[in-house]
Amino acid sequence: ITRALQAYIRNPAATANGETELLLALRAHNVNLRAGLVLVDELEEGAFFETENGRIFQKLNKRRKRIACLEVKSGLTYSFSAIAEVRRYERPS
Numbered sequence: 117i118t119r120a121l122q123a124y125i126r127n128p129a130a131t132a133n134g135e136t137e138l139l140l141a142l143r144a145h146n147v148n149l150r151a152g153l154v155l156v157d158e159l160e161e162g163a164f165f166e167t168e169n170g171r172i173f174q175k176l177n178k179r180r181k182r183i184a185c186l187e188v189k190s191g192l193t194y195s196f197s198a199i200a201e202v203r204r205y206e207r208p209s
Contacts, residue, residue: 123137153201154202156183156185156196159204161176162174162175163204164206164207165204166203166204167202167203171187172187173186173196174186174188178198179195
């Protein structure tokens with residue numbers, strides 16, 4: 117945590133969610149993680165996931181710090197933070 121915090125203090129991000137390394141370091145020590153949720157970054161490319169509001173997405177490719185994901189229903193591409201918590205989704209065959 118110390119290294120990530122020092123890097124953040126030297127050059128803070130313009131947004132609260134912009135410091136991915138620091139947030140991942142803090143998350144590693146969080147004892148209150150919600151069961152069944154994973155980070156978008158932990159999913160393999162092509163995997164499907166569901167957001168809190170029930171929308172289904174497919175993970176595409178990483179763009180610098182954010183990840184492009186395709187919404188299945190609309191076909192639109194959205195950009196997700198690598199540290200967004202989502203639920204894995206198994207598509208019915």
